[in-house]
Amino acid sequence: LAHGAGGRATRTLVEAVFLEAFRNPMLEPLGDGAVAGELAFTTDCYVVTPLFFPGGDIGDLAVNGTVNDLAMCGARPAYLSAGFILEEGFPIDDLRRIVASMAAAARAAGVAVVTGDTKVVQKGKADGCYVTTAGVGTVDPELRLGASAARPGDAVLVSGPIGDHGVTVLLARGGFDIEADLTSDTAPLHGLTARLLDTCPGRVRCLRDATRGGVATVLNEIAEASEVAVVIDEDAVPVRPAVRGTCELLGIDPLYSACEGRMVAVVDRDAADAALAALRSHPLGTGSTVIGRVADDPPGLVLLRTSFGGTRIVDVLVGDPLPRIC
Template sequence: MLERIERARRRPARVREDRVTLAHGAGGKATHTLVEAVFLEEFRNPLLEPLEDGAVFDGLALTTDAFVVTPLFFPGGDIGDLAVNGTVNDLAMCGAHPRYLSAAFVVEEGFPVSDLRRVTASMAAAARAAGVWIVTGDTKVVQRGKADGCYITTAGVGTMDHPVRLSAAAARPGDAVIVSGPIGEHGVTVMIARGELDIQADLASDTAPLNGLTGRLLDACDGRVRCLRDATRGGVATVVNEIAGASGVAVVLDEDAIPVRPAVRGACELLGLDPLYVACEGRMVAVVDGEAADAALAALRSDPLGSGAAVIGRIADDPPGLVLLRTSFGGTRIVDLLVGDPLPRIC
């Protein structure tokens, strides 16, 4: 069975659908296939091909992102601070010090100016908290009903102040897999905020800038951090699958070690979701040298954003390219990439 899985993964990516579906934007298998078969096929170059959170060149890191969350305002945040934090975090995952952002708005005709002011005020506050400037941008207005109110596209530039080269392909057997805090809070919060589910929960999005946290980690581990990824679309499961595939290693997770708040776990059980696939916006996955795991945890836990950090697994050499979960019942199962589109627009 494992050999068949490996043969299937080695086949060139090919989009079988005639039209783009919502699953192509969910962060799972369909997204990866679309990116590799369409975008990477046409744009292939040495900076793009690793498919990291940003490109690193000439002492700089560059990233870009688009935000289409529904609803625009939710407990703990809104599309504005989500846009700033998401871009800052992508730069931080490259090991960069975020410096400057751009912001482009696509606004729907009839969108309340008061809501636009609320979004921009949130972006300004998030930028101040992250220590970045929004230095350029663009605005477009489209016809009523064409933009779900407001879309935001951002780009970010950061400086590589730490002498590191982080990559999903750098994991080695014996490394520790760490998550910086409880997972799934953003995705579940947004789902409940849509008002379509008869669920009450005391939850707020975990959206936050992670550049301060990554700085502490990189300083404490002195070159022993292999990879950083923020667990957004597709959640932690997608991140660890990307690492396993890029590095040709196995990622072995411990279900009991994965931090999930009771409210998130309960909502996921009601909805038939696995928290491993639910998006975060203020949590990251770090792969560090196994001998540096204690130092990494101490550094993360010294920051409020990392107070719930935990070692959730280890890197092994077999079976290469797969993620295994040791369950609470003592068994083991494969954790594959997300299939389909189980969540609403969440980032």
């Protein structure tokens, strides 16, 4: 099960099974999507418990997630496909609700769902409803975005407070009555990325949406792929008080908690101010901040400067987080 948590176990699985079998130059970077000429293409499967949670449901998650994967390639999303796997007996009203929120999300994102498929499996062979979406979009072929493009000196930004989606879903899953003012941050980010790319042409190195495994995992991928260090400031990482409180209660580090409407951007140091201003000028990026910078040493590691001036290693989790303290 740990293979889905978004950490090293997922990566090992992906590399061992899929990359091995499918190996080709477009797949190799294991980015959020693939770019061929002016075309960007991506696909994602959505499995979430519960299906409905404060701030969203599996439907808008499936649209926004795929839109965001295209956006992170620097693309303008155009068309989506949608596939459904339904467990026998899944309430039709729930399905209607999911599809309606997909439609609303697609409308809001300015994309069209143009094809799809549905399968029903026996009761017990699936958990309610799974959704798969694929998306195509157009992209400037000159863009060179990627996890391996970060260079020492670059600034590292996030587009707003982190961790909302992950703790919201976890709390909604628990079935316990813990009160917290939490909603998922699910949102389409292509407007935000477009504004950033327009403002700082050629100065953006890398864009990643911080989904499973959170900001920590994304930063580790960048550090490893670019063979650089990423050094972030504990005090600079934006976390909403309700999220911080719930994370504290649950013993979760917000850095590892998933976001569905936040991205990490690595930009040339000289463009950091302009990038920040561009992001903040967009409604989905008002809470953007610079959280750290790229350094040359130690390559492949993410370090956190703590409030006390210490330096903690922010490692990729191998599986589900378990305490390490003896």
